[in-house]
Amino acid sequence: MSPKTLYDKIWDDHLVHQAEDGTCLLFIDRHLVHEVTSPQAFEGLRMANRKVRNPEKTIAVPDHNVPTTEGREDPANMTEDSRIQVAALDKNARDFGIHYYPVDDIRQGVVHIVGPEQGWTLPGMTVVCGDSHTATHGAFGSLAHGIGTSEVEHVLATQTLIQKKSKNMKVEITGKLQPGVTAKDITLAVIGKTGTAGGTGFVIEYCGEAIRELSMEGRMTVCNMAIEGGARAGLIAPDDKTFEYCMGRPHAPKGAAWEAAVTWWKTLFTDEGAHFDKVIALRAEDIAPVVTWGTSPEDVLPITSTVPEPSDFEGGKVEAAQRSLDYMGLTPGMPLTDIEIDTVFIGSCTNGRIEDLRAAAGIVKGKYVRDGMRALVVPGSGLVRAQAEEEGLADIFTDAGFEWRLAGCSMCLAMNPDQLAEGERCASTSNRNFEGRQGYKGRTHLVSPEMAAAAAITGHLTDVREML
Amino acid sequence: MDKFETITGVAAPMAMVNIDTDMIIPKQFLKTIKRTGLGANLFDEMRFDRQGNEVADFVLNRPQYRSAEILVAGENFGCGSSREHAPWAIKDFGISCVIAPSFADIFFNNCFKNGILPIPLPQEQVDILMKDAEKGQNARMTVDLEKQEITTSDGEVISFEVDPFKKQCLLDGLDDIGLTMERSANIDTFEAKSKATRPWV
Numbered sequence A: 001m002s003p004k005t006l007y008d009k010i011w012d013d014h015l016v017h018q019a020e021d022g023t024c025l026l027f028i029d030r031h032l033v034h035e036v037t038s039p040q041a042f043e044g045l046r047m048a049n050r051k052v053r054n055p056e057k058t059i060a061v062p063d064h065n066v067p068t069t070e071g072r073e074d075p076a077n078m079t080e081d082s083r084i085q086v087a088a089l090d091k092n093a094r095d096f097g098i099h100y101y102p103v104d105d106i107r108q109g110v111v112h113i114v115g116p117e118q119g120w121t122l123p124g125m126t127v128v129c130g131d132s133h134t135a136t137h138g139a140f141g142s143l144a145h146g147i148g149t150s151e152v153e154h155v156l157a158t159q160t161l162i163q164k165k166s167k168n169m170k171v172e173i174t175g176k177l178q179p180g181v182t183a184k185d186i187t188l189a190v191i192g193k194t195g196t197a198g199g200t201g202f203v204i205e206y207c208g209e210a211i212r213e214l215s216m217e218g219r220m221t222v223c224n225m226a227i228e229g230g231a232r233a234g235l236i237a238p239d240d241k242t243f244e245y246c247m248g249r250p251h252a253p254k255g256a257a258w259e260a261a262v263t264w265w266k267t268l269f270t271d272e273g274a275h276f277d278k279v280i281a282l283r284a285e286d287i288a289p290v291v292t293w294g295t296s297p298e299d300v301l302p303i304t305s306t307v308p309e310p311s312d313f314e315g316g317k318v319e320a321a322q323r324s325l326d327y328m329g330l331t332p333g334m335p336l337t338d339i340e341i342d343t344v345f346i347g348s349c350t351n352g353r354i355e356d357l358r359a360a361a362g363i364v365k366g367k368y369v370r371d372g373m374r375a376l377v378v379p380g381s382g383l384v385r386a387q388a389e390e391e392g393l394a395d396i397f398t399d400a401g402f403e404w405r406l407a408g409c410s411m412c413l414a415m416n417p418d419q420l421a422e423g424e425r426c427a428s429t430s431n432r433n434f435e436g437r438q439g440y441k442g443r444t445h446l447v448s449p450e451m452a453a454a455a456a457i458t459g460h461l462t463d464v465r466e467m468l
Numbered sequence B: 001m002d003k004f005e006t007i008t009g010v011a012a013p014m015a016m017v018n019i020d021t022d023m024i025i026p027k028q029f030l031k032t033i034k035r036t037g038l039g040a041n042l043f044d045e046m047r048f049d050r051q052g053n054e055v056a057d058f059v060l061n062r063p064q065y066r067s068a069e070i071l072v073a074g075e076n077f078g079c080g081s082s083r084e085h086a087p088w089a090i091k092d093f094g095i096s097c098v099i100a101p102s103f104a105d106i107f108f109n110n111c112f113k114n115g116i117l118p119i120p121l122p123q124e125q126v127d128i129l130m131k132d133a134e135k136g137q138n139a140r141m142t143v144d145l146e147k148q149e150i151t152t153s154d155g156e157v158i159s160f161e162v163d164p165f166k167k168q169c170l171l172d173g174l175d176d177i178g179l180t181m182e183r184s185a186n187i188d189t190f191e192a193k194s195k196a197t198r199p200w201v
């Protein structure tokens, strides 16, 4: 048998049917559903009089458009549109008999945090969700990607997806990260190198010493942003850390089934000599804490550099850079550390896990957020929130002047009232710095949790290494 | 889904790169639980000012492009969020074909589910079509999916590739859920096998 990549193996394990033209039907093991991209899919099922084929493989949680302030379990405290979408999800979950974590359930949170936390996401699975950051689950060595609403409906009805196989890409991060440099910096540095379209048509496997050294939380951060590099999915081969993370989770197998699963999972790696269509390598030692300066996640620079000139770019990027600079209100040549910040957002499926909160709290401890700064911590799930409270992290944040919120997507996409006002500038641990992403004419700089915490204290973008 | 018919119409030029789905349909319009009516808010934050007045020089507000049926754009079109509201808005506005040097994966797939034909072409060919689109109202382009050809207003023909299965679905207006359900025996077989080999799933 010819050597296979991890992606090839998972693909082959899920192939239901392959047509002559190469169009494949792929079986889906887990389908995650949230309130914003699913109502039209359920409506489609009802109109066609179809059922959910495998309700036991389908998990729903409201996250994108829920308030993150106290009292939200009372619908009167939701905006009308949230209320409608949440009520629709409640009803759809009930009518179609799928697993559901409502807003008042401590297990509720950002869908990509809830899935792994509850043990729904396991190695070697196919996982989809009507949300592009489904790539997060690739950290377990599962093939996970975002889909549109029509595909949500397709998966609900058939538990399969019509797919064409992507090409294989390897991203190897050799060596060891320097202090103050995190998984977020790895994933941003990779996008900075490949560009936002560099992964288009590929599934990326991340490997190398620096990736192996990361915790599961860190690996999720890396895979989360595979989509920002244009890839369909990101993958990391499972290892003992993965198994340890999964063990004992509510929906992970137990007893003999666990043993059988681990035996299977141990076969999930890329064979020696397997072919990759594209290979990229970075040295971990060369990665510094990074920030984005523009309005595309590829606009990445080490915190030690200066705002670029449009003439540093080529082709269509020259105009794009000019537009970005105008939008961001930045002058070429200014040091990135001179950029003043008025808002800090720590949260999202990229950096809303317990380890992220620990890292940020480590910087914040005993200090105060800068006068006039609005600083938010939005834990990724109710369980992350509870754990952070137990570990005393919540007190560290609130003592320093941070708001301590309930779980949800919040200012990552700012559908709920957590938004930037026009011209406000945010150091954010989320994943997208698009125009208007965090609020109309709001300005976003993507950073790690440590860097966000540092900016909250100094009031400007800051090299966190100076605070270690 | 409506069948995809040959289009002869005005093409709107949008040379920007990395046009993301947040630009195509900002999040405040994701609050709907319907698929319809989103065309009014296509490119909302570029098309209208905060008071809701049209921004005069935005391409789709210029008289010659108001009824555009084709969009010619820069690379990595449709990147970002998976929201299918983006193709819904494009289609609802009246555009059924987008031409660009490259597309983001999820957006590209979403188009086909909604009767929109996305055509990736090499940059040089997109440049030719962009110039043609810039000529405005009288420069009508033709997109023929059956023949896989675009004809510029000057009669220049550019051929394009398209996945045969997706092409057929567009031409016939097929509902692919229905097609997949015809394969339910295959799915049953797969599931039975998988229950034996991976019972923990």
Ligand code: SF4
Pocket (backbone or CB within 6 Å): A063, A064, A110, A111, A112, A131, A133, A348, A349, A350, A408, A409, A412, A413, A430, A431
């Ligand atoms: S936290 Fe942000 S990126 Fe993650 S699922 Fe929510 S909106 Fe999407």
